[in-house]
Amino acid sequence: MTNDDVLIIGSGVAALQLAVKLTNDLNVRIITKEKIRTANSYLAQGGIAAALGVNDHPSKHIVDTLEAGRFHNNQEVVQEVITAAPDLIMHIAQQGEIFDKKRNGELFLGMEGAHSEKRIVHGGGDATGKNVMEHLISELGQKRNITIEENVFAYELLLNAKQNRCIGVKSKTSTEAIQSFYGKHVIIATGGCGQLYTYTSNAKTVSGDGIAMAYLAGADIVDMEFNQFHPTLLYINGETKGLISEAVRGEGATLVTDDGTQIMEGVHPLKDLGPRHVVSQRIYEFLKNGKQIYLDISNIDDFEKRFPSITSICEGNGIQIAGGKIPVAPGSHFLMGGIKTDLMGRSSIDGLYAIGEASCTGLHGANRLASNSLLEGLFQGERLSKWINETCKVPQELEQNKYFIHPNQERVLNLPDVQQIKDLMMERVGIVRNKENLKKQLAWLNQYKAESIHLDTCSPDDITKVFMLIIANLITDAALKRTESRGGHFRSDFPKEDDHQWLRKTIIHNYKQGMEKCNEHIETALAT
Template structure:
């Protein structure tokens, strides 16, 4: 594999936009994804992208809503940068071909939790999918971008606090690829929890890679639990967009009462952490439900086509039935500490999107700010001196003389076999135990006793898989590292704030 100017790990909205922007600067770019290019968390995003672009709105109102949702723990400089560049983000997505819903040539805007104005641009109820498809199409057309699918990044190549590229596991072989800039855009950590809205690829790989590279982190204790995930036969399945409540759906308890009225001035549209805890409490005495029976069938089918179809598969009709819902792990508000350019504490290593922490989300993310953040902070490729890209081949470290080229934990350069069936079953069992442990002990409501149990489990798990050599074991090691980091951060914060709620 040849060397590149830029390596991007991850193929969601942040990774692909950064890749495209880098290619526009004539840089040679490699995008690496451990699954298919379109198997991302982005494609599951339903609601939309927030931006104060309407005449009745102003970026200062968006700023205030973002801070209130984040329990005023946000980095104000980062939030200001975010909300001021909302219009540019929308224009960028239109440029790559996203077909937002419009009426008479004007963007339609909806409202979601925590927003005091309609400012969320959307594509029906599959905005993320529309964005992902547009970005993927643009990437495939760009000759400066190479894509490696089904390729696992085992380690970052680090020496003297400087990143030189990545070590990959592909076709049972470890291989090193060098670049002047490496960007982590690996998404979230939802799969370390038993119940999550995240896809199977969201295993905290970016956090784990950054941890082993020596990066600094910020706000890892703030895990957002989405309030309204469809719950059927005792299991959560798919997310029901906040836009449903933005368009007038009610939250009812088992007695048919709107339980959010009186708990927050915005009622059903209160920030997510508040709604999630309220539903969590209601579940102790029964269930929580979404009620959209006061809308017409035509409206529901046209405005929320995917949600309507998915519910119908389980025998539920939005017009006639109360929809059972429950919270699930949804979004990592913290992450790898970066500046407004995406720089980490390791030279030549950047991070963007959910795996990064610019500080914009504070202690709880405002709805539909995630897609906005992903575009805003990747729209500007890092200003690297031209000399940093010149003579790139002569500056690369020789593969024949560098200790960082060894496979992880000093293992063989080539993996002789995949994990055996027995080993896969053992790894799957350990993975399930980790997910259950994290959900039970590092969930919506926490206490120090439970957090210490989770910490002990993660430490024990890391000892069991310290010599990871297969994709399955390497991924589980990443999950354990992510769980360890998050639990330690939660233990360090003694008082409740935002989506970190502790009773002791």
């Protein structure tokens, strides 16, 4: 058993930014499911958006963010984060050779989809996430107050006896031994849930663990229907092999059929750089009709130098860059929803915070604007660190009267294969959705009663399945309830936005409230 001032679950850019910004007199512990470098942030090819250009301004970046998010965004959050972006990025740029620069020493600014100006800062061409993460990891190495626990799978939040404060987390080690960690401030930074789908750009560890834990503990979960599918993953023999960054289209690549027909002509004013949900849906239409789509990169000079990581991925899978065409398909990329928090990262449970993709501040709305995610993680990590640094100056007692949420303790597991979960989510709750498939998926998910399983008795693999089923249920339920199409959520039976009924209306899930309502119905039935 350990007691820390700050307990961070996850090891992406938001988690590490928070850790390095906390003062040295705080005991900080980072728990990560695998290695510290196996995070989505480390894989991020795209860059970080900030209005740094001569002709750019945060007001333009704000407009682009709201437009991409289909005005489901929290406008105050958008304004605060986007306005802070230039100073935040310039400060990091001064720390070393992290970002790419022109010969005159100015930052190189690229273009990505749905941006009105060149404002994307890159590192190592298409290795921005790796560059930023390595910088933060080197900063961590200079701090003696931080302990990193690798290969530790956090699976259940611990609440005090009054059920109103999070005080720690239970985890399993590589030997499946149960270990409890306690902290005055517990932060979930576990990322999204991309591995719920057959095709995804996400790291293999990203399956919604943190969001599922928060949900079971009673935290508010919102906007789970808004899942972004990246238009261009390398697609070979029915499988996706890695991300082909949007920056490739920003440099002039176009989406074409086998005969060279450009598929985005006349579809959106920005053509191949249209919002991701528009481009993904367009590619999906062609694939559904048996037509392969390619990225035509023949007009990009020095592709191998500009995109070394992508070149390596392609050639490692038998695609020769010299051929000028990369076969692509859309796949799960980013979750706009998650644990409902304020901009500080505070959830609806005292002592429990969420930052990065696991959180939902309202910045992204219904669809994330390209390269706003690393920005959000860096911003949130720094903002929360300032608040905790001040808060921890006041002595706090750490209660250890634990409260475990086990509504039922079923020990006989009846769980589907992970691949079956992924395939059915892709088929029924993927890029294009409708009432029939969503209801079919809910019925299939509900038969497993995942929320009632006692996790202490499960292996880490089975816990992952349980969490995937819970998150899949939250996504499917929200997608069924939102009877419109907006951003990353597209309903073929409700293909248009419905501002009258749905603009900025959020679907909230809360497990405790759901259990209380269920108990009320049971008591009423018994009384009658």
